[in-house]
Amino acid sequence: MANAAQARQATNDEKRGRGGAKTVRLSKVYGTGDMAVRVLDEVSVEFPDGRFTAIMGPSGAGKSTLMHCVAGLDAATSGQVYVGDQELGALSDRALTRLRRERIGFVFQAFNLLPTLTARDNITLPMTLAGTSPDREWFDTVVRVLKLGERLTHRPSELSGGQQQRVALARALVTRPRIVFADEPTGNLDSRTGAEVLTLLREAVDDLGQTVAMVTHDPVAAARADAVVFLADGRIVDVMDAPTPDRVLDRMRGLGDHS
Numbered sequence: 001m002a003n004a005a006q007a008r009q010a011t012n013d014e015k016r017g018r019g020g021a022k023t024v025r026l027s028k029v030y031g032t033g034d035m036a037v038r039v040l041d042e043v044s045v046e047f048p049d050g051r052f053t054a055i056m057g058p059s060g061a062g063k064s065t066l067m068h069c070v071a072g073l074d075a076a077t078s079g080q081v082y083v084g085d086q087e088l089g090a091l092s093d094r095a096l097t098r099l100r101r102e103r104i105g106f107v108f109q110a111f112n113l114l115p116t117l118t119a120r121d122n123i124t125l126p127m128t129l130a131g132t133s134p135d136r137e138w139f140d141t142v143v144r145v146l147k148l149g150e151r152l153t154h155r156p157s158e159l160s161g162g163q164q165q166r167v168a169l170a171r172a173l174v175t176r177p178r179i180v181f182a183d184e185p186t187g188n189l190d191s192r193t194g195a196e197v198l199t200l201l202r203e204a205v206d207d208l209g210q211t212v213a214m215v216t217h218d219p220v221a222a223a224r225a226d227a228v229v230f231l232a233d234g235r236i237v238d239v240m241d242a243p244t245p246d247r248v249l250d251r252m253r254g255l256g257d258h259s
C-alpha cells in the first residue's frame with residue numbers, strides 16, 4: 001500500500017513538479033496615512049503539496065485578500081509569497097501573468113464560463129490563450145474524473161449548475177497547476193450540487209494529486225479538507241488537522257462568528 005501511494009505521489013510530483021504554496025510574514029495594507037488598513041498582518045501559512053486546505057474566519061478577516069495575494073492577483077505590502085519555489089515578488093508583471101496562467105487554477109463562485117464556447121473550448125481556454133494545447137492524456141483523465149465526456153460539445157446554457165461548475169473545475173485543472181484556489185465554490189449552489197463540487201475537489205486531491213486551497217464559510221465544506229486554517233483580524237489564529245464539522249463550528253464560534 002505504502003509503495004503504491006509513494007509511486008502515485010512520485011508520478012504526481014513528476015507531472016507537476018513540487019508544488020504547493022506558502023507565505024512568509026505576508027502583510028497587506030490598503031490605503032495610506034490615517035486611512036491605512038492592515039488587512040493581513042505578518043501571515044505565515046503553508047498550503048502543502050497534494051493537500052486540500054480550507055481557509056475560514058469571520059467576515060472581513062482577510063480570507064479573500066490572502067487568497068488573492070497567494071494567487072498573484074494582488075501584491076503584498078511586505079513579506080513573501082511562494083508558489084512552488086518561485087517567489088512572486090521577484091517576478092516581472094509579464095512573468096507573473098504567465099505564472100498565473102500556467103501554474104495557478106481558479107474556481108470562482110460565479111463559474112465565469114464563456115457562453116458562446118462549448119464545454120471543451122471553455123476547458124482549454126487558458127491554453128488557447130497561452131498558445132499551447134493540452135496534454136491529450138491529461139485532458140482525457142480530467143474529463144473522465146469529472147464525468148464530462150458526454151457534455152464536451154454543449155454550451156454553458158445547455159448545462160446544469162453542477163455541470164457548469166465541473167467545467168470550471170476542469171478548466172482549473174487542465175493546465176496541471178501547482179495549486180487550485182477556490183473562493184466559496186459552493187456558495188451559489190444548492191446543497192446537493194455543492195456536495196458534488198466538494199467531492200470533486202476532494203477527488204482532484206486524492207486521485208490527481210492536486211493541491212487545493214478553498215475559502216469557505218461552511219463548516220461542513222471545510223471538514224472535507226485535510227486541514228483548516230483560521231484567520232481573524234488578518235492573522236492566523238489556528239490550524240486544525242483532520243477537521244470535523246462540529247470542531248470547525250466550535251472553533252468559529254470561539255472566533256465570535258455565529259453565522
Ligand SMILES: Nc1ncnc2c1ncn2[C@@H]1O[C@H](COP(=O)(O)OP(=O)(O)OP(=O)(O)O)[C@@H](O)[C@H]1O
Nearest residue numbers: 030031037039057058059060061062063064065066
Ligand atoms: N481594495 C480594498 N481597499 C480597501 N480595503 C479593502 C480592499 N479590499 C478589502 N478591503 C478590506 O479588507 C478587509 C478584509 O477583506 P476580505 O475580503 O479579505 O475579507 P474576507 O475574510 O474574505 O471577508 P468575507 O468573508 O466577508 O468575504 C475588509 O475589512 C475589507 O473591507
